[in-house]
Amino acid sequence: MSHPLLRASLLLSLSLPFAAQAHKAWLEPSKTVLGVNQWVTVDAAASTDPFVKDHNPQRLDSLEITAPDGSRLTPENPVTGKLRSSFDLQLAQAGTYRIALVSNGLSASWEENGQRKMWPPRGQPFSAEGFAKEVPAKADQLKVLASQRRVETFVTAGKPSEGALKPSGVGLELQPISGVNDLYTDEPARFRFLLDGKPVAGLKVELIADGVRYRNAVNEIERTTGADGSFELRWPQPGLYWLSATVVDQQAPAPASERRAVYSATLEVLTP
Amino acid sequence: MRTPSLSPMTLALGGALLSAPAIAARLDLSVQIPQLEVAEYHRPYVAVWLERDDRSPVGTLALWYQQPKKGDKPAGEGPAGMAAGAEGGGKWLPDLRQWWRRGGRELSLPADGVSGATRPVGEHALSLVEGGAALKALPAGNYKLLVEAAREEGGRELLEIPFQWPAAAGQTLKAQGKSELGAVRLALSR
Structure with a gap:
């Protein structure tokens, strides 16, 4: 059956690969600065406004949790509800953990x-x-369209470390220059974007602070990466931030003719 | 009750030491924990530490937090990052968030001459002799003394007192808290 409206919306979603992705995927950790052996709980969902649980959960089958020593961890108590998925993680090792939803497909x-x-x-x-x-x-x-998607957040037990942050070299990734968990409103933060492991210049980066529901405008922050793939910003307020960037290019493995690499991260900024 | 408040005796002693020529350099510190009219009062966690001009930490001078009870494991053993994992008092150490970042999370607990139980309302004196357990030799330069307090069911406050070392004899510097801390006085002598 070919419903004309349905057909129209399918065509629209194909012709506007990025703009039609109005729903933002995100991971929301309960805390990002913790001690060894403490528990953290993480929600995973997609919604129009970051961190507002009013649309769809994210599936957890693409979840990759990397411990400070580079090993993979399994989440505890994974559950997928109507509006969000959720899981717990005990931070048995000291250092920074990378929590990511990673999917590559056609x-x-x-x-x-x-x-x-x-x-x-x-x-x-x-x-x-x-x-x-x-x-x-x-x-x-x-x-045929190849899509590479990475949705991340980071938590640290004790002193931050970099063992879990090694780039995979696939798709779009964020490389911290000033850290991912020691972020403070009085200090500039600098990050670099990598595409297939190489710095990507001229990339548009968007940041949205939590609490969109309680203000009249989204107030997104936009940055563009420089020649070395990096960008800098000062955080206007403490809290959670949703950071994202997208690349569409022809660097696609056969049989795909186009590749879309999407990245987003949730970062927590503290008051000094 | 063991209340190490700032007694006239301590002050007199401090004065006497000041005038003595061949005495080691020292920091005499007084930290006031204010009386608060709240329904549920918990003593604050307090950290006192020194930073260099570039914000790199020199070391923790004092840390007052809820001590692990006997049998609490592994609270209070190993780095603070480790002690924080227990449901005991260590859990709240990251709430002293500047201290946590500036070396707190790497400090081994319990720390001799540094960590101790939370303190009650009142003035608390700390005498730090250069070369002692808490304060190693301090090269000449610009420093900051930081005092951070965080209270369960309450707020957080951070005070800083910049100073030059070595100090002019008999110099006393002050900072005044507004919420979780009262007056902080730092007397420098060498």
Whole structure:
């Protein structure tokens, strides 16, 4: 069945890959500065305003938790509710932990007998088997898009460390220059963006402070990375910040013709 | 009750030491914990430490926090980052957030001559002799004394007193808290 409205919205979402992603994915840690053996609880969801639980949970099957020594950890008490997923983590090691939702996949759209087809269906995850089975190798208007997504946050037990922050070299990543957990309103913060492990210049970065619901404007902060891929900012107020950037380019593995790399991070800023 | 308030005796002693020529350099500090009219009062956690001009920490001079009870494990053992993990008193140490960042989280607890129990309302004296347990030899330069207090069900306050070392003889510097701390006095002598 081809409902005209549904078709229109599908076309729109394909033609506006970034703008149509009105829902921001985020991880929200209960605290970011802790001691060894303390527990932290993290919510994962997507919504129009960061940290407002009013839309969809994030699936936890792409969760990667990296301990300070570089090892992978399994979350405790993972649960996915209507509006958010949630899990607990005990910080048994001293240092900084990287908590990330990482997904790399392909999506395809094509026409079959004049009908628009797409895979995976909305809300379904990518799988290599599914792609091989459902997407034809040749089709009218066949367009394959590679997407690399990383949604992160960081927590530290005791003194911050860098062992968990080594870039993976895949997609868009944030490399801290002035740290990810020792952020204070009276100090400038500097970060670098890497695309496939290399600094990316001229990248537009957007930051939104928590509490959009309690003010009349989003008041997003925009920065553009310099030649060395880095940007600097001063935090206008303490609290949580949602940071994001997107790259769309042709550096796509076959059979994809276009790649979209999306990054977002939640950072906590303290009062000095 | 053991209340190490600033007695006239301490002051007199401090004065006598000041005039004596061959005495080691020292910092005499008085920290006032104010009386607060609140329904639920908990004694504040207090950290006192020194920083250099570039904000790098020299060391913690005093840390007053809720001591681990016997059998509490692993509270109060190993680095503060470790002690903070227990549900005991160490849990709230990161709330002294500047101290935590400026070396607190690396301090081994309990720290001899540095860490101790929370203090009641009143003035508390601390005498730090250069070269002693809490205060190592202090090279000449510009420093800051920081006093941070954080209280359960209450607020947090950070006071700083910049000073030059070595100090002019008999110099006394002051800072006045507004909420969690009262008067802080620092007498420098060498």
